Amino acid sequence: MILTSREMKALEERAFADGITAEALMEEAGRKIAETVRQFYPFPGKCIVVFGKGHNGGDALVAARHLAEAGWTLEWKPAFPEDKWAPLTRQNWEVVRDIATGPDGRHCILSRPGPQPVIILDGLLGIGAGGALRPPILDATREINRLRATSNARVFAIDLPTGLDSETGAADPDTVIADYTLTISFAKQPLLADAAARFVGRLAVLPLEELSKRASGGNPDGVATAEELQSTLPRRNFDMHKGQCGRVGIVAGSRGFVGAAIMSAEACVRAGAGLITLFATENIYLIVVSAIGPEVMVKPVQSYLEVLEAKTDVLAIGPGLGSGHASEVRQIIEQAPQPMVVDADALNILSDSIHLLDRCAGPRLLTPHPGEMARLDPKSKDRSRRETVEAFTTRWPHTLLLKGSRTLIGQRDHPFSYNTTGSPGMATGGMGDILTGVCAALAGQGLSLYDAARVGAWLCGRAAELAVTVGDESEESLTPTLLFRYLGRAFQDLRAGKG
Template structure:
């Protein structure tokens, strides 16, 4: 989904209205879609409170509140910074239609049956700078209830006080757990610097407001066609792809296991781990039963194997000269798509190896700094663009906002995931998932994008079901449901 600037979003709204869609109709569409998205995302909640400013963002929140009450059975209420008489005409109209007797007063939470969801409708995308009173006071109240009572904050289009173009988080801004961007993704909210303000990101589709911006796009199932085709009924394991994984050591046997598990769960047809003889015993007893294990002290022999994709690097640890030389040959001479992760990346950095159009590299920030030290300190998005301008490799730069980049293609940002997955093994799992997608014939950029989305979505599903933390093993168990969500466009 193409991300848009505020100016581009305003242009989309003008075009929609010039085509005959009234401002009132746009608000109703947006508010209803927002309410349905929230109700489906939070089926176990029973209460919601909208925090309102004067503008149309508040109108969207009021309509959503009505949907939550009438179609999902929520108890609802409103906190507002201004009297109804001072609100925009359309917003005042939505308040009248909602039909509540009065606004809530401070301390309202004591009278609610449960800690409510809090909808941030204080400001829209046209606002600039830090919040001022009385809205700043409402933002403080939302933060207090989030921090002290465990309330979940849902931002309508953007968290109030976060700049939708730059991603700057102004002092006193609302801190959202999830931001529902209306119509199109907002470019600034996708940036890594905005992550702590916006939380998890979702787009609420509204007819006529789909973006056509430039420079950045959000990985989203509603607009991405790859990964949607279902398998033919006579499909078999040979068609699903043969994936080779060069990973693991006696010290880090779990890395090979997690990578293999990711490849199996993501649909790899035949998955084989190639590990040094000395580490096979440590790995063998923990591998999924579906995975084959071959002793391999010289990775160059993998070049002669019949494979559709290769993953190298997870948990390799310290390598002797024979293994290191063979791994360098495998990386340099591969004729099939290859994911290079972890110690594979460290080898590439240390030896100054050139990357090619066969490679997908998946560094975390530390590995990226070693790979391209000259880009250390450069903003993530800019650094990714500069990196791929000098190579044909695909880059997946891990982080709260994973960046996927390829030369001459708009930057992609993945918005799934949760802080609950901040633990070991997640990157190993991801490398196996991408390997399986590549083995199945998917384009490198699409495989990296979908792999990141699936792992993040699976983590969200796991956290919702089991709470936090969610381990890499937990995430693997939800990959099938994540793929179903991708195919159905459910997130």
């Protein structure tokens, strides 16, 4: 469920009317903020706490207290003098200011070699924000953005990045550029505006028990969190065999683009498919077999139409395919009864004959990036991402995953689902090929294409963020195949409802 800030305030009021205190809500919010920070940065470092006078600042102070208890060093940057603070904000300051922080031996500090993380908590404004930023908040947001630009500090916005209008989602020019936004209780509508993604960054929703149980109404769209997706991933029975984990056929690769085929097939292996066959035409067959992992079967074909005769449960078509086999690709998309992931060049081929989507023999998941989307639907250039997915899924009976920093998944009669995970390190060619393989593997294991898309996007984004937080990668060094190293951990986190 996604709420407007107004709906969030009304929900809060209902809880207050039932005797729930703001203090209790703030305590839970602050504790969960600290837990989430520690999920991304398990080893303590320095936390710069930038806070305003309202309850957003109070959340930051509670979170800081929990971080200090876990061994983090704190640095304070209040935006207002103490006499301007809300009573609850001041109350939490009185508790936290006396906690000695830093490596003083009072806390058990697990450290690791290498630079310690530096994070900034943006506790300046939350759902009480409105209009253009005013001093002294304005000076504080500029300081956060300056620190982010000139150091390796990672910014965690509490509830909303300060500067994003809490009702409209319009961004002030000095809006805090957050790497992570930890939003309290429910995702707020303004966080999902197209223009907000660059300020919001990785989104985490921290449910508060007393508010969750009182929630009603709201927008049925959803944000895909681990907790939300957890139950869609089936547990395996001990006596399961490979035939039950999905036979996946992949149609991908062409001269000069065999890497795309290899990456999607290997991603399929790493996401649990039982048997993977890559169909390769003779002109690339030898290159592919010499480079691909031994788990993938490579079948030489004269024509891709042989795919229609092969025994498969799920197909994926398109990565690196080029435009040379357009008629065969169209026939496969139209005639194969199996669920199919349609990506990359197959989407470009499809855009010339989009009406065959009305005649497909099985369900299709299309995974365009915005450029491919504009070829499938030229009107998408003038629409928001949400409108684009809505227009497509209203017209066609298939699943759409619109890639982007806030990947959006839609299917008729299903809630629109925004992905939360990811890293700017994913801005490199080949990430989409990995996603195709992962989605096909998940569909092979029995997930609907809608769930395969939601879980696949979540897992790939989670693997990427793990690589640059708990792993040793940077946003620059991250490559698509490096995701394989972290996919296992991403699956574990999903099952644990973590992240």
